Amino acid sequence: MFGSMGKRLVEIPLCCMLVSVVVFAQLTLQQQQQQVVPLSSGVERVALLQLRSSLGIRSKDWPRKADPCSAWVGITCTNGRVTGINVSGFRRTRLGSLNPQFSVDALRNFTLLASFNASNFALPGQIPGWFGQQLVSLQVLDLRSCLISGSIPSSLGNLTNLTGLFLSDNNLTGVIPSSLGKLLRVLNLDFSQNSLSGSIPSSFTSLKTLTFLGLSSNALSGSIPTGFGNLTGLQQLNLSGNHLSGLIPPQLGDLGRLLDLDLSSNNFSGSVPSDLQKLRSLQKLLVNDNLLGGSLPDDLFSSGQSQLQVVVFRNNLLTGPIPSGLWLLPQLILLDISGNNFTGLLPGGILNATVTTAILNISGNSLYGNLTSSLRRFSHSDLSGNYFEGMVPAYVLANASLGKNCLQNVSNQRTAGECASFYASKGLVFDNFGRPITPPPAPLSPKSKKSKKWLYILVGVLGGVALILLLAAICCLLFICGRRKGSLNQRAAGGEPASTGGATTSPSGAPTSLARVGDSYTYQQLLQATDQFSELNLIKHGHSGDLFRGMVEGGVPAVVKKIDVTVVKRELYTVELDFFSKVSHGRFVPFLGHCLENENEKYLVYKYMPNEDLSTAMLKKTATEDDSLLSLDWIKRLKIAVGTAEALTYLHHECSPPLVHRDVQASSILLDDKYEVRLGSLSDVSAQEGDTHQSRITRLLRLPSASETGTSANCAYDVYCFGKVLLELVTGKLGLSASNDAETKEFIDQTLPYINIYDKELVTKIVDPLLIVDEDFLEEVWAMAIIARSCLNPKPARRPPMRYILKALENPLKIVREENTGSGRLRTTSSRGSWNAGLFGSWRSSSDLAVVPGSSATKAEGTSKQSGTTGSQGSGHNGNGSSSRRRHSKEICPEPSDVQDVERQEQD
Numbered sequence: 001m002f003g004s005m006g007k008r009l010v011e012i013p014l015c016c017m018l019v020s021v022v023v024f025a026q027l028t029l030q031q032q033q034q035q036v037v038p039l040s041s042g043v044e045r046v047a048l049l050q051l052r053s054s055l056g057i058r059s060k061d062w063p064r065k066a067d068p069c070s071a072w073v074g075i076t077c078t079n080g081r082v083t084g085i086n087v088s089g090f091r092r093t094r095l096g097s098l099n100p101q102f103s104v105d106a107l108r109n110f111t112l113l114a115s116f117n118a119s120n121f122a123l124p125g126q127i128p129g130w131f132g133q134q135l136v137s138l139q140v141l142d143l144r145s146c147l148i149s150g151s152i153p154s155s156l157g158n159l160t161n162l163t164g165l166f167l168s169d170n171n172l173t174g175v176i177p178s179s180l181g182k183l184l185r186v187l188n189l190d191f192s193q194n195s196l197s198g199s200i201p202s203s204f205t206s207l208k209t210l211t212f213l214g215l216s217s218n219a220l221s222g223s224i225p226t227g228f229g230n231l232t233g234l235q236q237l238n239l240s241g242n243h244l245s246g247l248i249p250p251q252l253g254d255l256g257r258l259l260d261l262d263l264s265s266n267n268f269s270g271s272v273p274s275d276l277q278k279l280r281s282l283q284k285l286l287v288n289d290n291l292l293g294g295s296l297p298d299d300l301f302s303s304g305q306s307q308l309q310v311v312v313f314r315n316n317l318l319t320g321p322i323p324s325g326l327w328l329l330p331q332l333i334l335l336d337i338s339g340n341n342f343t344g345l346l347p348g349g350i351l352n353a354t355v356t357t358a359i360l361n362i363s364g365n366s367l368y369g370n371l372t373s374s375l376r377r378f379s380h381s382d383l384s385g386n387y388f389e390g391m392v393p394a395y396v397l398a399n400a401s402l403g404k405n406c407l408q409n410v411s412n413q414r415t416a417g418e419c420a421s422f423y424a425s426k427g428l429v430f431d432n433f434g435r436p437i438t439p440p441p442a443p444l445s446p447k448s449k450k451s452k453k454w455l456y457i458l459v460g461v462l463g464g465v466a467l468i469l470l471l472a473a474i475c476c477l478l479f480i481c482g483r484r485k486g487s488l489n490q491r492a493a494g495g496e497p498a499s500t501g502g503a504t505t506s507p508s509g510a511p512t513s514l515a516r517v518g519d520s521y522t523y524q525q526l527l528q529a530t531d532q533f534s535e536l537n538l539i540k541h542g543h544s545g546d547l548f549r550g551m552v553e554g555g556v557p558a559v560v561k562k563i564d565v566t567v568v569k570r571e572l573y574t575v576e577l578d579f580f581s582k583v584s585h586g587r588f589v590p591f592l593g594h595c596l597e598n599e600n601e602k603y604l605v606y607k608y609m610p611n612e613d614l615s616t617a618m619l620k621k622t623a624t625e626d627d628s629l630l631s632l633d634w635i636k637r638l639k640i641a642v643g644t645a646e647a648l649t650y651l652h653h654e655c656s657p658p659l660v661h662r663d664v665q666a667s668s669i670l671l672d673d674k675y676e677v678r679l680g681s682l683s684d685v686s687a688q689e690g691d692t693h694q695s696r697i698t699r700l701l702r703l704p705s706a707s708e709t710g711t712s713a714n715c716a717y718d719v720y721c722f723g724k725v726l727l728e729l730v731t732g733k734l735g736l737s738a739s740n741d742a743e744t745k746e747f748i749d750q751t752l753p754y755i756n757i758y759d760k761e762l763v764t765k766i767v768d769p770l771l772i773v774d775e776d777f778l779e780e781v782w783a784m785a786i787i788a789r790s791c792l793n794p795k796p797a798r799r800p801p802m803r804y805i806l807k808a809l810e811n812p813l814k815i816v817r818e819e820n821t822g823s824g825r826l827r828t829t830s831s832r833g834s835w836n837a838g839l840f841g842s843w844r845s846s847s848d849l850a851v852v853p854g855s856s857a858t859k860a861e862g863t864s865k866q867s868g869t870t871g872s873q874g875s876g877h878n879g880n881g882s883s884s885r886r887r888h889s890k891e892i893c894p895e896p897s898d899v900q901d902v903e904r905q906e907q908d
Helices: 002-034 042-055 094-098 105-109 154-158 178-182 202-206 250-254 274-278 373-377 416-425 446-493 523-529 571-582 614-621 634-654 696-700 715-731 742-754 761-765 775-791 802-810 835-844 856-867 900-907
Strands: 075-078 081-086 115-117 140-142 164-166 188-190 212-214 236-238 243-246 260-262 267-270 284-286 291-295 310-312 317-320 334-336 341-344 358-361 366-369 378-382 387-390 538-541 546-552 556-564 591-595 601-607 669-671 677-679
Touching (some): 042 081, 042 105, 523 556, 571 591, 634 669, 634 677
Parallel strands (some): 236 260, 243 267, 260 284, 284 310, 310 334, 334 358
Antiparallel strands (some): 538 546, 546 556
């Protein structure tokens, strides 16, 4: 026994030694494999140097004397030969950036090149045709966001080894070559956000390995080719933002692996095929903004589709009841079927959902009946524009939009007659807002009729006399103030005041000069464009008119505003016509034309914006935490803020006299297919009043000041509203810029203390939780929050002018970065004309600076008070006596030539 045990003791060390030898051999082999072989081809080294010169690559990234395989950033080598080149996001040298071009002829010499990635690197020019003839080993070609123009070379179809072709976000034109159907190994094709035209090549049906196909935001037309159901490996199909038409092919239901299907913003018609219910893996279904009709099939959303998270059928022509299966989807995050003609009752309590914080939008339909407990699972819901009746449950009131219904004890509802008529058409009885239905009054006797007749006459005479006296007094006051205002405007404009005296008028009543603005449409043309102004094409009820979707002559998507001059002020439409006759600026919604032939109804026609408005974009952004649907990242938000500031700067500082928008909110900021701002809602634009203080009539009648009501033409009011837009972009608070109620004021009051120019970390407590930003972007978010706080100063005279706000948004990092960081408290310059003083002026002072208890700003302020420092510009010292100074305003933007406004702010 002991002998066998000793034998085993000898065998154990031998096994361990063998294992050690094997492990050592493997480590040695791995080290040899990891050791980079220097570049062995002299031809490729010369080609790399040529590429370094033609593209303007900095020596920091590609040092001339170092070995490219081991020391050059983005160069991949195999056995001493170049197999991959990645210059994505590189910065060019100073000389290279002066004249960037698509100069990559040296790539011809890399016969083993498998990957070329130049995304986000400027290559203005066309893709060379020889790419598809000489780069035969290429597997990945990534040219996203490179400023490429021209057409896609058909020779790319010869690159049969390609697995990924990425050409999105460029300026490509022409048709998609059918030769690309020969890329039988390709997994990803992305041509989105270009200007490609023509139809989708039918040869694409041969790409059976394809997993992602992105063709969104182009000008493609025609129908989806027959045979798309053969692409059984497809996981993402995005065809949104084109002019595709025809029926949705039922064979799309054969794409069993499909996760995302986006057919939005096209011209698809017909019914929704029930075959889509076979898409068991589908997570997102977006078919909004089309011409689909009929009802949704009952079996379209079966229990088997348990993965669906986003369902959007907004702005179609769908009718009938809402399928009950929609309410049963357990993973649902967003359900938007607004802008259709769905009818019927809401289902009862449905609480078998995994997600109970979803978003619901069923506005603009014909749904009716009581609100049910099925709404409990939705954290935000828009139920407006329907015919719901009865009381509003407590769990709905706090988080729902309820306007234009028939609900009890809720403002902005339909009239009793409208509600009763609708319910009568359904064979139902309307509850009359919970009030008893009073019978018609009994007929009066002849004697009582005669006595009441004389009473009415007496009341009418006395009332008429009083009204005449009141009108006479008001006219006198208006005449006195009007003369003074006219002289002020004349001096401000540097010439004679505008007058329509002597101008001819068109039969519509508008001046002839205004009737020539844009194209002139007939009423019949607009009826045809909007399908008889169908309720199904109604976008929303605006304060100046109803907005309808349509398609004008030439197939141009348009928005038609129907203005009832018997309800709104007649001059509203002439204000817009006058504006478009004098203003030609790319930051305003494109104006197509008008129809003024009807006496009591006027029509204005605008170009349709594919991404609708900022409020809609923000709603989309909150739909899901999946990055693939986050349509509003920080880059787009900053871009939208700058674009809006450019529009307002033009109105305030480049027009004479200055113009005031008076309706700056998220729904007024329209977005085109590139998320460029096109400011709309221009019916309230007016010249700024010469006197920014209360007018004589305002003081006489003891009315609130213009800065409180926003009814007066005052640039400071625009700045305040823009500040709410900026705060909405930072916090993600929906509807913030559209409301002035007590809840909005409370939110602003609670949020502003977290915006502190001395403490960046505080702003992270209010940043939109769905907005993921890195450290550099967080500084830009912080800067935008600081600008928003300055715009929201309660004193109009202390709000910065728009031209300073624009320069601040164009240089956000210069607001928050200091010249040296030796101090915990910054100190600004005391120059009266400085940009910092003009923008931040008074709110940096210790009396105006709102801080959160325990923050670094609180400590700094306390230290400042102890040391006895003062100053309206926020200067101070830390406990050690050291200080830091912000960059002088000249480093951010030129000194303002007119510093009177700044000086007045400092004096206040």
